[in-house]
Amino acid sequence: MVGIVINRLWVLCCAAVALTIFVPIVRTQQPLAGGEAALNSTEINHRNADYEYEYDAEWPRLNRTLGSVSAVAFDPSGNVVIFHRGRHVWNLLSFDQQNRYLQEKDGPIGESTLLIFHNESGALVGEWGANLFFMPHGLTIDRNNSYWITDVALHQVFKFDLTVSSTKPVMTLGVRFEPGKDHEHFCKPTSVAVLDNGDFFVADGYCNGRVNKYSADGRLILSWGKNSFVLTRTFMLPAGPIPVNFFAIPHALTYAADKKLICVADREQGRVQCFNANNGAFHSMYESPRIGSRLFSVKYIPRDGGLLYVVNGPQFTTAEPVNGLVMSMTSKEIVGRFFPEHAFSNPHELAVSEDGAQVYVAELNPHKVHKFKRKSSLPEIPTPILDPAESKVETFPPSDQPVLYTGALTTIPIVVSLVGIGCMVVCLFRTFCVKSRGGRRQRFSTPSENISLREMGEDREA
Numbered sequence: 003m004v005g006i007v008i009n010r011l012w013v014l015c016c017a018a019v020a021l022t023i024f025v026p027i028v029r030t031q032q033p034l035a036g037g038e039a040a041l042n043s044t045e046i047n048h049r050n051a052d053y054e055y056e057y058d059a060e061w062p063r064l065n066r067t068l069g070s071v072s073a074v075a076f077d078p079s080g081n082v083v084i085f086h087r088g089r090h091v092w093n094l095l096s097f098d099q100q101n102r103y104l105q106e107k108d109g110p111i112g113e114s115t116l117l118i119f120h121n122e123s124g125a126l127v128g129e130w131g132a133n134l135f136f137m138p139h140g141l142t143i144d145r146n147n148s149y150w151i152t153d154v155a156l157h158q159v160f161k162f163d164l165t166v167s168s169t170k171p172v173m174t175l176g177v178r179f180e181p182g183k184d185h186e187h188f189c190k191p192t193s194v195a196v197l198d199n200g201d202f203f204v205a206d207g208y209c210n211g212r213v214n215k216y217s218a219d220g221r222l223i224l225s226w227g228k229n230s231f232v233l234t235r236t237f238m239l240p241a242g243p244i245p246v247n248f249f250a251i252p253h254a255l256t257y258a259a260d261k262k263l264i265c266v267a268d269r270e271q272g273r274v275q276c277f278n279a280n281n282g283a284f285h286s287m288y289e290s291p292r293i294g295s296r297l298f299s300v301k302y303i304p305r306d307g308g309l310l311y312v313v314n315g316p317q318f319t320t321a322e323p324v325n326g327l328v329m330s331m332t333s334k335e336i337v338g339r340f341f342p343e344h345a346f347s348n349p350h351e352l353a354v355s356e357d358g359a360q361v362y363v364a365e366l367n368p369h370k371v372h373k374f375k376r377k378s379s380l381p382e383i384p385t386p387i388l389d390p391a392e393s394k395v396e397t398f399p400p401s402d403q404p405v406l407y408t409g410a411l412t413t414i415p416i417v418v419s420l421v422g423i424g425c426m427v428v429c430l431f432r433t434f435c436v437k438s439r440g441g442r443r444q445r446f447s448t449p450s451e452n453i454s455l456r457e458m459g460e461d462r463e464a
């Protein structure tokens with residue numbers, strides 16, 4: 003009897019799951035001119051007046067096919083560098099349940115994975131990085147033109163100084179092809195941010211959900227953060243807002259030097275979390291209904307009190323368009339936007355010039371890098387140079403605005419989605435947790451990139 007009831011519930015669950023997936027798909031099929039949300043044109047013009055961008059379809063001038071472009075960054079001369087995956091594709095066959103890379107035997111990517119372009123002309127001015135990497139992820143270039151690279155297949159972080167060698171890194175962290183969570187190992191590390199004194203942060207990453215800080219010589223000096231993937235959260239965390247130090251993939255980092263903050267793109271929780279760069283203490287959170295529930299990357303520029311440039315991603319449960327947005331750190335309002343002619347599909351990383359005049363977005367699929375130029379140049383606002391000793395970290399109260407997608411969703415889809423999500427959780431719980439009680443690491447997959455799950459009980463480190 004009980005069995006029959008459970009079976010019925012199972013059918014209902016699956017119907018609800020199907021609806022949950024179906025409803026957002028139907029909604030996104032509606033024409034979204036250039037990625038417009040449910041805002042009227044007055045609102046759009048008003049909200050985006052300050053930082054409007056136009057798309058430069060002619061950039062770059064490239065005579066070859068790119069792979070998935072995972073990252074883009076400025077070098078100190080103002081060139082734009084991209085990091086791409088060549089013929090390698092991150093799919094369900096790339097990793098096993100323990101996050102070990104399965105395609106090592108195919109060898110590293112044979113072509114140049116790093117391409118250097120002139121920011122104006124779009125001409126290719128340099129290239130390197132052949133036969134070194136397996137699954138490129140993050141790229142950061144510091145003020146001394148050192149390249150900081152993360153490879154999620156190798157589970158390693160590299161520092162390359164091209165004046166020394168373009169084939170041998172000057173620093174390597176992590177153990178080749180070995181995922182782990184201790185002082186020696188990473189698990190699919192995503193991103194690096196470098197301070198002016200050479201200290202650096204690593205976002206680690208898909209499975210560990212932590213941020214580590216290192217001294218310039220590579221000593222671990224600080225670590226914080228826990229993995230809060232939605233399933234884990236549902237069962238292990240108390241009800242209420244997601245705690246500030248829980249990440250569902252810390253996917254990109256940006257350093258706000260004038261504020262002494264390290265900010266993290268908390269990808270599957272659709273928010274930017276900023277922390278005191280000295281001690282890792284939580285400082286502030288940034289989110290918006292216009293970003294939605296997924297946020298792939300963030301970059302900071304010190305203009306107008308601090309601006310965060312973000313790219314969101316394809317949404318699972320809402321109909322927010324995939325685009326780039328500019329958020330003011332002081333008002334937490336969206337003050338600008340950038341998107342290509344035919345909207346983004348899978349933007350993954352971005353680079354912004356210090357003055358905000360140029361924005362570049364790396365896209366996994368289609369394999370592209372996009373350039374945007376600010377339409378109107380604003381009068382130069384001198385940014386006060388604060389003496390480091392006197393500089394004061396501004397404090398903002400954590401955002402307590404409820405995120406209701408009333409602009410984009412009607413009541414019925416909201417109800418259906420809530421029921422569906424609830425049931426999906428039960429379904430997945432039945433599938434995974436019930437049969438592997440006290441479960442080890444588990445896995446959930448999305449079309450573009452995989453998400454590793456980890457029971458929080460396993461977390462041992464502070």
Ligand SMILES: *[C@@H]1O[C@H](CO)[C@@H](O)[C@H](O)[C@H]1NC(C)=O
Nearest residue numbers: 040041042043044045046048
């Ligand atoms: C657009 O939205 C604004 C603010 O919500 C409102 O004042 C205005 O009347 C709306 N305009 C149209 C054409 O709907």
Ligand SMILES: *[C@@H]1O[C@H](CO)[C@@H](O)[C@H](O)[C@H]1NC(C)=O
Nearest residue numbers: 063064065066067124125126
């Ligand atoms: C692009 O490639 C074609 C064929 O490989 C070659 O003929 C042409 O000169 C190349 N153009 C540039 C600008 O490199």
Ligand SMILES: *[C@@H]1O[C@H](CO)[C@@H](O)[C@H](O)[C@H]1NC(C)=O
Nearest residue numbers: 079080081121122355359360
């Ligand atoms: C673009 O490159 C030129 C050098 O070729 C440089 O002077 C300029 O600052 C760069 N622009 C940006 C926004 O970095």
Ligand SMILES: *[C@@H]1O[C@H](CO)[C@@H](O)[C@H](O)[C@H]1NC(C)=O
Nearest residue numbers: 144145146196197198199200
């Ligand atoms: C750049 O090099 C100088 C001199 O070696 C050093 O003092 C500085 O910390 C370095 N900066 C970074 C970001 O590594």
